[in-house]
Amino acid sequence: MRNKLLLFCILGALIVGVSTNSCKKSNQNYLQTLLTDGHWQLASLTVTQTRNDTTLLNDTINSTCNLAQALTFNSGGTCTYTNFDCISQTVTGHWSLTSNQLYLLSDLKFQDTTAIVNPVPFTNAQIFNLGQYSLVLKTGDLGIYYPPNTVLTVFTYGFVRVKNPQ
Secondary structure (H helix, E strand, O other): OHHHHHHHHHHHHHHHHHHHOOOOOOOOOHHHHHHHOOEEEEEEEEEEEEEOOEEEEEEEOOOOOOOOOEEEEOOOOEEEEEOHHHOOOEEEEEEEEOOOOOEEEEOOOOOOOOOOOOOOOOOOEEEEEEOOOEEEEEEEOOOOOOOOOOEEEEEEEEEEEEOOOO
């Protein structure tokens, strides 16, 4: 009887110890950590225009730009983009993720330089890919339904992580 009581006490103490010291999830968001760890340098920018199932345009933009274009996210919800659209400029704004963490919302507003590139491109950008070393954002006409024969324009921004931007 005494062995059973001792075994019961040890088992009870073990259960209490495990339940009070178990790992708890922190409120830290892994996607936010990926975004804010370093700078994202633009590696490619493509524009695709389609009508129905026909591709009208699939082109790389700023392929000859010699300025390093970098996007930096700060943990406080601010962000900075330098040299957008191959123009020497630095713009600061705010960023956040949607509740489902599929879209990046930002109020970065740039100089309107071309008829193609939107001066507020990351208002509602789909996070197409996010990894430790790469980030792909899609912007433009990303709605669910558009009427037939509508020309849709989608921009794909491909970034790579750099620790020290140029």
